[in-house]
Amino acid sequence: xxxLYQTFPLTMSINCITICxxxxxxxxxxxxxxxxxxKQIEAQAKKENKTKSELLRDAFRLxxxxxxxxxxxxxxEQTAQKMGIETYDDIERIAG
Numbered sequence: 009x010x011x012l013y014q015t016f017p018l019t020m021s022i023n024c025i026t027i028c029x030x031x032x033x034x035x036x037x038x039x040x041x042x043x044x045x046x047k048q049i050e051a052q053a054k055k056e057n058k059t060k061s062e063l064l065r066d067a068f069r070l071x072x073x074x075x076x077x078x079x080x081x082x083x084x085e086q087t088a089q090k091m092g093i094e095t096y097d098d099i100e101r102i103a104g
Contacts, residue, residue: 049063049064
């Protein structure tokens with residue numbers, strides 16, 4: 009899959025990265041980031057032998073995974089609070 013990149017300076021401190029895909033299954037999303045972050049993205053992508061798109065897709069998947077686990081932990085904490093669980097001994101007592 010061929011990807012084309014263009015960087016358009018918006019100000020002295022922010023770049024706009026345009027990622028164009030040669031596929032009907034993809035959608036172009038433009039994001040703006042400070043120059044320092046743009047340089048970090050480029051450096052990290054190069055370090056991992058990935059495109060910027062691949063790196064940002066991976067970052068988004070990790071973000072989603074982290075948010076889902078945060079939601080699960082919150083539900084666990086709420087359940088523990090409702091059941092009066094404060095220690096592992098409490099879990100053993102309830103579990104039998």
